[in-house]
Structures are given as C-alpha cells and as structure tokens.
Ligand SMILES: Nc1ncnc2c1ncn2[C@@H]1O[C@H](COP(=O)(O)OP(=O)(O)OP(=O)(O)O)[C@@H](O)[C@H]1O
C-alpha cells in the first residue's frame with residue numbers, strides 16, 4: 001500500500017495544533033526533534049516537518065500528498081491545490097494598518113503611499129480590485145516596525161489579538177482577508193481511499209470539539225419539555241433512575257450556544273447536569 005506524506009509546520013504558530021490534531025486522530029509518531037520526517041507507526045503515513053511557506057508548493061508538486069497550512073500562505077503562493085477541510089485553528093486576519101497619529105481615513109488615501117508587507121501578492125490583488133496604486137515594499141518579517149523606521153506609510157500583516165499592532169503604535173485600517181489553517185491535498189489525489197479515511201478521522205475529531213456530552217436528571221413529567229429543547233437530537237437516551245418518577249437524559253449539545261441551552265434546560269426542570277468532553281463523533 002502507498003505511504004502518504006503530510007506536510008506540517010516544523011515550528012511556529014500552527015505546529016502544536018497540527019500535531020495535536022493528528023495525534024487525536026489516533027496516529028502514533030514522534031514529534032519533530034532533529035529529523036524532518038517522522039513515520040506513523042499505525043497508519044501508512046509520514047509526517048514532513050517544513051517551513052510553512054514551502055508547504056503549498058510541496059503539495060502542488062506532489063512531493064507531499066497532504067498539507068496543513070494557513071489559507072494566507074496558500075493564497076500568497078498562488079498554487080493549485082484542493083481544499084479538503086477547514087481546521088478551525090490559526091485564525092487570523094490580514095489587515096492594512098496605519099500609525100495611530102496619521103490622517104489616513106479612507107482607502108483612496110493609500111494612493112501613492114508605501115505599504116510594507118510579507119504578502120505582496122495578496123495585497124497587490126486587493127489594491128488592484130480597489131483601484132488603488134500604492135508602492136508595495138516586500139519585507140520578510142517584523143513588518144510592524146517599518147512605519148516607525150520611516151520605511152513605509154502603512155503595513156499589511158496578520159492580526160489576531162491586535163496586541164502587536166497596538167504595541168507598535170498602529171491601528172487596523174482595512175481587512176484584506178481572513179484566514180485559518182486548512183488541510184490541502186494535491187489536485188490529483190483527492191479520491192484516494194487513504195486520504196478519505198484520514199479526512200473522516202479529522203472530521204470526527206473536529207465534530208467532537210464542537211459539541212459536549214451532557215447528562216442531566218429530570219422529573220418524568222418534565223421530560224417532554226426537556227426533549228423539546230434538544231431539537232438537533234433525534235432521540236436522546238432516557239435512562240430510569242432509582243427514584244421511579246425521575247429519569248436521566250443523555251444528549252449532546254453544540255458548544256456555540258452551550259450556556260443558553262443549559263439555562264433553558266435548568267428552567268425546564270433539569271438538575272444535576274454533568275458535562276463531559278467528547279473525543280470523537282463518527283457518523
Ligand atoms: N497572530 C496569529 N494568530 C493566529 N494565527 C496566526 C497568527 N499569526 C500567524 N498565524 C497563522 O499561522 C501561520 C504560521 O505563522 P508563523 O508566525 O508561525 O509563521 P512563520 O514565522 O512564517 O513560520 P515558518 O518558520 O514556518 O516560516 C500563519 O501563516 C497564519 O496562517
């Protein structure tokens with residue numbers, strides 16, 4: 001059987017979460033130490049530990065079958081690869097920011113100004129679509145200090161908390177793109193059974209992260225009201241309790257409206273609510 005290769009970031013923002021995701025899929029492998037390639041002992045897969053900038057091209061060229069990388073890097077490298085799954089981590093936005101004492105307050109004022117960035121391709125396309133002509137200064141890092149050094153009038157860089165912008169006296173001015181980590185594969189091998197198996201495992205881990213397992217006790221008379229509050233669940237498990245007019249209800253609740261749902265369940269008579277994380281949900 002062919003052994004697949006998946007490229008993940010060697011170190012940096014996406015490394016830990018990529019390793020955690022693959023381990024949660026039940027894959028056994030050594031974390032990157034000095035070897036840049038690590039075999040998986042219980043699945044026909046090898047992990048390649050790379051600089052994130054190289055991952056899209058490795059996947060496009062078939063050197064790696066799969067990759068986990070930020071959408072921003074995929075867009076910047078302009079490769080042709082398949083998006084298999086958005087992974088929900090490494091969330092950030094590419095933004096244009098300007099010094100907080102500036103007079104720029106609309107995009108057209110960037111005409112004729114300089115913008116420092118490590119994302120010249122994405123920024124170039126954005127400015128073109130807006131009909132703006134700026135001088136894009138491509139640098140390879142520490143972009144946020146360039147206005148302070150007199151290198152550029154504005155910057156275009158990744159932002160998540162905004163802490164780096166703030167500590168460099170910059171304010172966000174325009175959103176260029178939002179990004180998260182994506183599982184990609186080579187255009188030619190999306191139909192591979194092994195890849196499908198891996199994607200299913202990843203999806204079962206992601207699904208589990210979005211939900212909680214909840215057990216609650218309720219008087220039998222309140223059961224219809226409780227069940228009515230669990231619309232997503234075809235048929236929650238209802239277990240008799242030692243006290244004959246009480247039952248325990250086992251169900252899953254989406255993370256996103258968890259607290260609202262719990263307070264509704266309490267109002268409907270639920271007691272002794274126990275919440276547990278779910279490891280995997282296999283459909
Ligand atoms: N502040 C942030 N918050 C969340 N995600 C981020 C943030 N900054 C970057 N990312 C995402 O994580 C990816 C990797 O960021 P990192 O800073 O580790 O890259 P890098 O320094 O270019 O790493 P490498 O050494 O692999 O080239 C980015 O391409 C982006 O998708």
Ligand SMILES: O=P(O)(O)OC[C@H]1O[C@H](OP(=O)(O)OP(=O)(O)O)[C@H](O)[C@@H]1O
Pocket residue numbers: 013141142144157158159160161162163164165
């Ligand atoms: O909005 P914040 O939460 O402050 O995050 C933004 C910073 O994060 C990224 O850099 P990173 O810290 O990954 O360092 P790097 O540029 O050296 O890769 C990005 O390039 C910004 O500088």
Ligand SMILES: [Mg+2]
Pocket residue numbers: 051052053
């Ligand atoms: Mg990089």
